[in-house]
Amino acid sequence: MIRVVLPTHLRTLARVDREVKLEVKGQVTQRSVLDALEASYPMLRGTIRDHATLQRRPFLRFFACQEDLSLEPPDAPLPEAVGSGTEPFVIIGAIAGG
Amino acid sequence: MSKVRALVGTKKGAFILTSDGKRQKWEVSGPHFAGWEIYHVKGSPADPNRLYASQTSGWFGQIIQRSDDAGKTWIQPGTPPGEPKTTPQGMPKGESNKFVYDTSAETGKPLTTHQWYDGTQHPWEFKRVWHLEPSLDDPNTVYAGVEDAALFRSSDGGKSWHELAGLRGHGTGPRWQPGAGGMCLHTILLDPKNSKRMFVAISAAGAFRTDDGGKTWRPINRGLRSQYIPDPNAEVGHCVHRIALHRSRPNVLFMQKHWDVMRTDDGGDSWREVSGNLPTDFGFVIDVHAHEPETIYVVPIKSDSEHYPLEGKLRVYRSRTGGNEWEALTNGLPQHDCYVNVLRDAMAVDSLDSCGIYFGTTGGQVYASADAGGSWAPIVEHLPAVLSVEVQTLP
Numbered sequence: 001m002i003r004v005v006l007p008t009h010l011r012t013l014a015r016v017d018r019e020v021k022l023e024v025k026g027q028v029t030q031r032s033v034l035d036a037l038e039a040s041y042p043m044l045r046g047t048i049r050d051h052a053t054l055q056r057r058p059f060l061r062f063f064a065c066q067e068d069l070s071l072e073p074p075d076a077p078l079p080e081a082v083g084s085g086t087e088p089f090v091i092i093g094a095i096a097g098g
Numbered sequence: 099m100s101k102v103r104a105l106v107g108t109k110k111g112a113f114i115l116t117s118d119g120k121r122q123k124w125e126v127s128g129p130h131f132a133g134w135e136i137y138h139v140k141g142s143p144a145d146p147n148r149l150y151a152s153q154t155s156g157w158f159g160q161i162i163q164r165s166d167d168a169g170k171t172w173i174q175p176g177t178p179p180g181e182p183k184t185t186p187q188g189m190p191k192g193e194s195n196k197f198v199y200d201t202s203a204e205t206g207k208p209l210t211t212h213q214w215y216d217g218t219q220h221p222w223e224f225k226r227v228w229h230l231e232p233s234l235d236d237p238n239t240v241y242a243g244v245e246d247a248a249l250f251r252s253s254d255g256g257k258s259w260h261e262l263a264g265l266r267g268h269g270t271g272p273r274w275q276p277g278a279g280g281m282c283l284h285t286i287l288l289d290p291k292n293s294k295r296m297f298v299a300i301s302a303a304g305a306f307r308t309d310d311g312g313k314t315w316r317p318i319n320r321g322l323r324s325q326y327i328p329d330p331n332a333e334v335g336h337c338v339h340r341i342a343l344h345r346s347r348p349n350v351l352f353m354q355k356h357w358d359v360m361r362t363d364d365g366g367d368s369w370r371e372v373s374g375n376l377p378t379d380f381g382f383v384i385d386v387h388a389h390e391p392e393t394i395y396v397v398p399i400k401s402d403s404e405h406y407p408l409e410g411k412l413r414v415y416r417s418r419t420g421g422n423e424w425e426a427l428t429n430g431l432p433q434h435d436c437y438v439n440v441l442r443d444a445m446a447v448d449s450l451d452s453c454g455i456y457f458g459t460t461g462g463q464v465y466a467s468a469d470a471g472g473s474w475a476p477i478v479e480h481l482p483a484v485l486s487v488e489v490q491t492l493p
Contacts, residue, residue, distance in 0.1 A: 046193070057157065059157040
């Protein structure tokens with residue numbers, strides 16, 4: 001199972017706790033994880049990736065295993081520890097403002 | 099006895115305020131959607147328990163919320179969790195927050211560009227929903243005015259949205275440009291006497307009208323004069339802040355423009371200025387008394403660079419003559435050291451016999467007058483900055 005950590009507002013929206021667990025078929029990539037997340041929680045569609053372009057929204061970042069993966073290609077494999085469920089895939093709202 | 103429900107959108111959530119017809123004691127419910135910007139909440143005239151809310155965030159984008167029980171519970175009207183994303187035929191199911199500009203060959207046009215702050219052309223990019231206008235007779239039909247300016251309609255209770263592309267595509271789009279708050283479609287007026295007629299206003303483009311249910315549109319800005327644009331009398335490019343009408347006379351529209359208060363008596367074909375003796379004719383809100391079509395209200399704001407009342411005195415101005423002759427209404431409003439703003443969607447009226455007037459401020463107060471402006475009192479004082487106020491009069 002893949003573990004995904006959501007920022008507070010998206011947890012409220014999806015009515016879930018801090019972390020959700022997902023079944024991901026095939027290679028574990030940003031795209032396949034987000035596809036699985038949105039399939040299970042359709043209310044999150046458009047909140048992480050733009051509806052039309054599927055690009056990451058500008059004020060969100062993706063982390064795993066202490067690394068910022070935000071700029072990695074969406075079809076690049078995520079670290080093995082994410083695929084095995086040892087480490088979560090973390091979605092973070094950027095700190096912005098005063 | 100009748101009741102009144104005020105729907106308040108703020109920078110950090112929505113609040114629902116209820117009172118009996120006396121409008122002296124108010125119950126406050128909220129925050130709903132805590133921490134999110136709620137640009138607008140509005141109830142269906144056909145079913146007052148049906149509410150729509152625009153929930154938005156710079157981080158997470160746009161969400162549409164719907165309540166079928168007057169705000170006790172809310173849903174995102176789209177695909178429920180666990181259901182397939184597509185129909186058996188493979189078509190995408192409704193997605194309540196999906197606002198995609200129409201580029202189809204049948205109804206849309208290739209995406210054009212609009213004017214950017216520096217005069218160059220810029221592509222249309224969806225940012226948020228500013229205003230939701232439920233149909234007058236069908237609770238499942240609702241219009242959405244969005245930034246970058248366009249008009250969308252849902253006919254399935256907010257599950258899916260389709261652009262009325264004739265507005266953005268009618269030809270003047272490349273000359274529209276964003277105001278300081280973005281290029282937003284912020285006002286939608288449905289003609290209660292002609293279901294095919296609708297008015298919208300865009301900052302900074304102007305006012306537009308359709309007479310065929312939204313298929314085709316034309317600018318209705320003749321008579322507007324804006325010194326801050328290259329051609330002050332241009333067909334489009336005017337920074338209209340708000341327009342309002344009385345349901346008994348939908349051909350008469352009142353407008354608070356960036357500067358100037360304006361009026362038309364022919365459905366927007368020609369406008370004339372009615373700022374009269376206002377101390378400043380800059381402002382955002384304008385509204386009409388529920389029972390007196392010639393009685394209108396504005397909140398003058400000092401200037402476009404100083405978004406607060408003149409001399410620190412919060413004053414509503416009322417005209418009982420459809421403009422030009424204005425009186426200051428101050429009883430119960432702060433008359434010193436007040437430096438709040440009143441944003442364009444933050445004034446509303448109820449339709450009780452003694453008409454109630456309401457407005458919200460960027461300081462988090464919502465003021466109400468149960469006697470058409472004669473006296474005022476805050477009905478809630480410490481909310482986040484108020485973005486919008488709507489009022490429902492209930493049996």
